[in-house]
Amino acid sequence: MSKSIVPSKKIMSKLGKTNAEFELIEEGDKILVGLSGGKDSLTMIHAMKEQQRRAPFKFEFIAVTISYGMGENYDELARHCKEYDIPYEIVDTQTYELAKDKIRKNSSFCSFFSRMRRGYLYTAALERGCNKVALGHHMDDAAESFFMNFIYNGQMRSLAPKYKAENSLIIIRPLIQMRERQLRAFVDDNELNAIGDEACPAMRFDVKMPHARASTKEMLRDMEKEYPQLFTSLNAAFKNISYDSFFDKEKFSI
Ligand SMILES: Nc1ncnc2c1ncn2[C@@H]1O[C@H](COP(=O)(O)OP(=O)(O)OP(=O)(O)O)[C@@H](O)[C@H]1O
Structure with a gap:
């Protein structure tokens, strides 16, 4: 039998409930799990293995x-996956080279990394015959995203537990009802080597956390x-959304 790290009862029960509630993981699924090596996705692979x-x-x-082509070294992560019998692959890209100009101007480099990464993850999933992609966003991410959209973009939106991308891949977020501190506790309790907690990979290069995210976190x-x-x-x-109570013109043609 392969070696395993079993996440806490709380984590497994939240995963099971979220799964049942939103029908995230189903019979016959082949899921590509985005693994940054951070605490969230690291918890996710072990929770999914147990699941x-x-x-x-x-x-x-x-x-x-x-991999963004920033000289990252994922040997330790590869060794970890091997140790726990988790199939693992690295996709090398030149995202950093392409983003350099944006980073120099301190402009929207975070969304650039995230857009590029999403594209590479989708391509990797389709190439490997996967029907779903799992991302490790949690409840704190959903809350931050909600308030950032609300305050800075004038939008009411958050991070859905499940949605269909343009290419018919289903994107799922199995950790979406968990708190960030639960995930941090999992890696701490098991002394796992999680890769940095930057809000965006460019922050490894002395670029500050985007102001909007930092102040929303603090708020x-x-x-x-x-x-x-x-x-x-x-x-x-x-x-529990009351659509009718908002200022939607469409609703006025009663
Ligand atoms: N380089 C990457 N390769 C593959 N998947 C990634 C990568 N970076 C992020 N992801 C996926 O996208 C999710 C959200 O990424 P983001 O950087 O916003 O989160 P995070 O809070 O830093 O999460 P984590 O602790 O897993 O790094 C991650 O949990 C992971 O599933």
Whole structure:
């Protein structure tokens, strides 16, 4: 039998519930799991491995890292996946070279990395015959994304647990109802070597965390101190949307 690290009961139960609620992982799925090597995706591969062992249905997954051509070294991550019998591949790209100009101008390099990465992940999934792509976003990401869109973009949107991309791949976020601190505890408790916690890969090069994200994180931290139930309530609110109560012109033609 292969070696395994079993995530806590809380993590596994949240994963099972989210899975059932949004029908994320299903019989016969072949899932490409985006593995940055950070705490979130590292937790995700171990939780999915355990899920594979427990679930009454069969699914396959393969972990894939998109390398940006910044001289990253994923040997340790590859060794880790091998040790735990998790199929793993690295896709080499020249994203950093292409992003240099944006980084120099300190302009929207984060969204550039993320757009490029998404494209490479989708291509990798299609090339490997996968029908789904799993990303390690969690509830804190969903909350940040919601408030950033609200404050800076005048939009009400967050991160969906599941959606269909243009190319018919299904994107799933199995950790979306978990808190970031639960995932950090998993890697700390198991003494796993998670790769940095940068909000964007370019930050390894002395570029500051984008202001909007940093201040939204801080705002949420302060709000949670004041209202400890904030995230539970947000999670409920994301499932309880009163469309009719907003300023949608379409609704006026009653
Ligand atoms: N270089 C990469 N290669 C493959 N997948 C990636 C890569 N970077 C991010 N991802 C995927 O996208 C998700 C969101 O990435 P993002 O950088 O926003 O999150 P993060 O909070 O840093 O997560 P993590 O702790 O997993 O790095 C990750 O959890 C992972 O599933």
